[in-house]
Amino acid sequence: MLFNSFVFAVFLPLVFAGYWALQRGNLKLQNAFLLIASYVFYGWWDVRFLSLIIISSLVDYQVGRHMVDSEDARKRKLLLFISLAVNLGFLGVFKYAGFFVDSFADLLETLGMQANRFALQIVLPVGISFYTFQTLSYTIDIYRRKITATHDPLAFFAFVSFFPQLVAGPIERARDLLPQFTKARTFDExxxxxxxxxxxxxxxxxxxxxxxxxxxxxxxxxxxxxxxxxxxxxxxxxxxxxxxxxxxxxxxxxxxxxxxxxxxxxxxxxxxxxxxxxxxxxxxxxxxxxxxxxxxxxxxxxxxxxxxxxxxxxxxxxxxxxxxxxxxxxxxxxxxxxxxxxxxxxxxxxxxxxxxxxxxxGRLWPGFGNLAQIGVTFAxxxxxxxxxxxxxxxxxxxxxxxxxxxxxxxxxxxxxxxxxxxxxxxxxxxxxxxxxxxxxxxxxxxxxxxxxxxxxxxxxxxxxxxxxxxxxxxx
Amino acid sequence: MNPSSTSNSKPLRKFVIRGLLFLAPVALVVLPLEFLFYRSGESWTAHKVIAHQQKYPDAVYSRVLFSQQFNRFKTVGIQTFRPEILTVGSSRVLKFRKEMFAPMEDRFFNAGSIAQRIGDVLALADQIQTGAVPRPRLLILGLDPWWLGDDANPDDTWLTGEQMEEAALSFAGHVEAARTLIRKPELFSALIRGREATPAYGLSAMGVHASLYGSGFRVDGSKLAEKDLLDYIRDPVFKDRETPPIVQRIRERTQQFKPKQGINPEALDRLIDALKGLQQSGTEVMVFQPPFSTACHEALAEAEDLAEWWRAYREDVPARLEAAGIPCMTILKSEQLGLDDRYMLDGFHPSEVWVARLMERMIDRAGSDSVLAAVDRARLEALSRAEGVIPVSFNPPQIPGESARLSGKTAP
Structure with a gap:
């Protein structure tokens, strides 16, 4: 769903109304509502690729939980490796596989060798680079002991797929955004x-x-x-x-x-x-x-x-x-x-x-020096x-x-x-x-x-x- | 532990009220406008228009504020009426009318304007073969010369993708309609008046264009053009009524007549393959080359940078089609039918009387196993030869004081 589409103009008020109508209820219910809305938002483009977000979320949620409970450095490293492998693996297959195949074939041909090219027709899932980096920040920060893992799967899944920033950022850090899903939210006019x-x-x-x-x-x-x-x-x-x-x-x-x-x-x-x-x-x-x-x-x-x-x-x-x-x-x-x-x-x-x-x-116009610096940087x-x-x-x-x-x-x-x-x-x-x-x-x-x-x-x-x-x- | 979200309904209510207040002026403009769009028939979907025409067969339809989307309107028409006889082409085939096909009137549909380029014909043929569009028994194709120019792209079509989406149901369509209204404020009074009877025949009109000019599609897909008709009645001579005139386009090498070195062989090959495919699947195909006025022929003859293309269109294309077993009528001048330029609405649109005469030739050409063999030839001849017929119409509207002036100017 595009922000600049009529569908979104209908979707947003409906989600807004539903979300705040749940404010007297359970926070979990509100997060569940946001999660469903986010999946609808993403699935509107191609429902098949929702599976990638769900797998990423599932893997990193489990990795986070096991990592935080473990003091074993090797186990923690292994868990981090799993998270990196799954997330960067998806990114590699869906975004970079075609590039590597083509570049390798180019290299072989440059060296005068026969390259058996095959075209990889893989659709790039919208926003994969953004949500992958967002969810990676979660497992890496847990590994570095900068944050602790959440035990609220709804909050975590909603954090990974939060529809306003799901497909093109800003790429949020778990330490900034995730706590916002676990705290009561007040409507601030x-x-x-x-x-x-x-x-x-x-x-x-x-x-x-x-x-x-x-x-x-x-x-x-x-x-x-x-x-x-x-x-x-x-x-x-x-x-x-x-x-x-x-x-x-x-x-x-x-x-x-x-x-x-x-x-x-x-x-x-x-x-x-x-x-x-x-x-x-x-x-x-x-x-x-x-x-x-x-x-x-x-x-x-x-x-x-x-x-x-x-x-x-x-x-x-x-x-x-x-x-x-x-x-x-x-x-x-x-x-x-x-x-x-x-x-x-x-x-x-x-x-x-x-x-x-x-x-x-504090000034309306820049001085000549600033102007020249801005000009050179812009050039x-x-x-x-x-x-x-x-x-x-x-x-x-x-x-x-x-x-x-x-x-x-x-x-x-x-x-x-x-x-x-x-x-x-x-x-x-x-x-x-x-x-x-x-x-x-x-x-x-x-x-x-x-x-x-x-x-x-x-x-x-x-x-x-x-x-x-x-x-x-x-x- | 699951903390509850904090209840804060007062600021929420205030926010919603402020939002609604802010949007109120917008709604005050948009809602009445949308009402007017709907009441005038401008924002009716193709399905609604055709359903209305099924109920009221005299109603004509043409919108001007919303995209006219001939591609969608005619496709929905074919899918709804499932015609056995189908004419396909640009606006130059729009004068085929159901009356010409008696006693098979109800089995005819004119899909003129559905094809603006060769890729549209190929796409339509493909849709017929795949069943996306019902298969006709006879397909009459008006083949325009610019479809086969060396600049033609056989893969370019408006019969698939976003261009087939209904403009009346799209946000962009409504925004564009409102913008058109601001650019052409003269249409506003027609929009307010709503669905009026057409100026000459008093037919029920759907869409501002139909109300204002009496121009639009009839239930059989053919086009009524009251403006041209009234213009001829007031001044019964040939005029190139297109804007800009066709002859000017040829001389200035604009629009369809940009310089061309010849025809695109791939486009012609693919056209022949598609038409042969239709024939092999049980659809009879007949091609004709729509006419040009005398002045246009002269201008084309003088155009060196169009010469090879124009020659190939007239000579090579029919020869290739005939060699492939596809009949092709090459009546490019009115005089070939014993008519003159008055039977043309402009430099390249023939009148319905002209087309009726062409139909006679088509029937002559068709074999006994052709769908056209079942057409009542006598009724067809009567259409263009009855008393009161004028070069541009079988049944001109009765305008006080005009009939006497027109007498003696009926079709031969």
Whole structure:
């Protein structure tokens, strides 16, 4: 079920009403209701793949219980191995098997050997990368004795499959989200109202901006060979906005939706395109994934405790694996690697934590220095986005080479889409010290309502009605 | 221990009331609009429209705010009526009417507009073979030349997937309808008036387009176009009434007439295979090439970058079809039927009188074992030769003061 579909517009109020109608009853009943709603939400896409979520949940629930009861280090290790094998096994089969077969065949052919290719036609279950990482954080944290196992299967199953963030995050940690399933939940009107605002803003970003920009991006990336460099530059700028609005829009809807049910999810985006360096960008972009990789890959590798070369190796490995997480294609691996390379100079100069606050805080405009830093960082991310969007590495390199060699034309294409993007960036700049673009506490109510109605009108008039799936579903 | 969730019904009630208050203005706009959509027939589903036409056979249907979805409407029509005689093609076959097939009127359905490209014909043939669409005994196919251009994609079709989903039942369909209404406010008064009688014949109309212009599908799938009819009655000469005119499209190489080097051999091969497959499964197939006006023929003759395609369409395609045992009528000019351009509604849409004359030739061509052999030839001839017939209609509407002017201009 898509957040930007009519079915969800019917589903959400029904679940909301049913959920809060149970508030006088047993918390277990409320969790059971959420679990069923989440399975309906996921099964709407393909009911067969519910089995993967159920198996993952079942295995990790049992692993957690047995691990917490055991002091035997070997047994604990074995249990962790089972959890990793099952979850990463599913991920490997459903997401990466085709990639490995193709890459191995390519390698054999490069070495002049006969490759017996067979095509693996495996459907990628939506959201598998997200819920796998979420449930893995549970068993790993129990293994590290950072949390204890739950003995409430309903709460655990509901935690793994919680529908607002099931298919595209934010990737929640068990220590943050699971306790929320075991505590009584009170309806908080302010929280719910702000949740609706955040959902509205997310929907605007997705349906009005991302989906309207998508067709222009597709046009440029398929027909770039016959276009002037101006079009290519605009194409990649539009893609940067598209992917941001698509994914952060989803996160906004997910976070807002969870708040309607009394849950607080973690922040996933914090206006990343106003970052002054790449380190800050990665603290603001897909935060739940960046921190997951920091905690479960970078730090176990030695993190920043290692020497200079060790730190560089850890950074490169972490970013490359992060790229591979996004998709079984060399383009994503290079995208990750490139971001790692961007990061290293900052790390070596020990400047990766220079920019932790809000840019130009308390001022309307940034200074020239900040502006230049934002511009350079944005340009670096744009180059990396070419790899992310391209179908193959030759496609990406060709695109970049044509972008670099011109010819440039004076006419700027896709003016309407650029205008939409500028509007978005303008609003987000003004709101950059808030949680989302529609958090307007100081504004009088009539003006706030006018803003909400304006967004509704924009959704109606400019919204793409084709119900484009969210890009990150494929990951 | 299972802690209970905390009861907090007051803020919940307040939240719901605030939400409803916020949505009230939206509902005040949306609900009346939805009422008007439904009352006018705009948001009726294809099934409802066809059920209504079964009950009231004089009713005509065409919507304009919602997607017209000829693909869905005609498919549902075929599935409901299960016709033995089926015409298939673009809008250029829409003038075949049940009256032409007496005494088998009730076994005929016109699926004109269901096919916009070669892939649609292939998909429909496939659906007939698999039983998804009932098998007709006779299939008459109007073959458009641009379906076979070298730019044609035989796999492209609108007869499967999302495009077949009912727009009237989709959220997107309703949003698009409201947007269309804002872009074309002149349709608003027609929407408010609801289902009116058509302007010329006074038939029951479903959909704003049918109410406003008297243009729409009859129960047999054929198309009534009162606007063209009234225009001819007021000024009984040939006009290229399409927008933009067909001859202009040819000269400017736009829409269907973008430069083509020739025909797509794969598309033709697959078409022949599909039609032969239908024949072998018991469906008689007859192909015809819909006509063009004289000016269009002249423009096509002058178009060098269309020359090979146009030649191949006229010469090679019929030859290949005939060689495969598929009859193909190549009457591309009105004069071949002893008619003139007045029998064309525009540069490439023949009138019903023109089509009735074509039918006579088809019957002549068909063998004694053909379904067409059972057609009452005398009644067919009478249709286009009776008193009062004008080049664009068998039974023109009676408009005071116009009949005298039209006398002497009946069909030969």
């Amino acid at each position: 302010n929280m719910a109202v702000d949740g609706v605002r955040q959902m509205l803003w997310g929907l605007f970003k997705k349906v009005v901006i991302a989906d309207n920009v998508a067709s222009s991006v597709d046009l440029v990336f398929t027909g770039y060979a016959d276009m002037p460099a101006t079009h290519l530059a605009v194409g990649i700028f539009l893609f940067a906005i598209q992917i941001y609005c698509d994914f952060s829009g989803y996160s906004d809807i997910a976070i807002g939706c969870a708040r309607l049910f009394g849950f607080q999810l973690s922040r996933n985006f914090a206006f990343p395109y106003f970052s002054r360096d790449i380190a800050e960008f990665w603290r603001r972009w897909h935060i739940s994934l960046s921190t997951w990789f920091r905690d479960y890959v970078y730090i176990p590798l030695g993190g920043s405790r290692a020497g200079r070369w060790g730190r560089m190796r850890n950074i490169i490995i972490t970013f490359t694996v992060s790229g591979f997480w996004h998709g079984a294609n060399w383009t994503f691996i290079v995208w990750g690697l490139l971001n790692g390379l961007y990061y290293i100079p900052l790390m070596l100069a020990d400047k990766q934590k220079d920019h932790t606050g809000t840019v130009a805080e 670096l991310t744009l180059i990396a986005w070419v790899f992310f969007r391209a179908d193959s590495l030759p496609h990406a390199f060709d695109y970049l080479s044509r972008l670099a060699t011109g010819p440039w034309s004076l006419s700027v294409p896709f003016k309407e889409q650029i205008l939409l993007c500028c509007f978005l960036l303008g609003v987000e700049w003004i709101q950059r010290d808030r949680q989302h673009g529609l958090e307007l506490p100081a504004m009088p109510r009539p003006l706030r309502w006018a803003a909400y109605y304006s967004l509704l009108i924009a959704l109606f008039w400019l919204g793409n009605t084709q119900h484009e799936p969210f890009i990150y579903f494929q990951f």
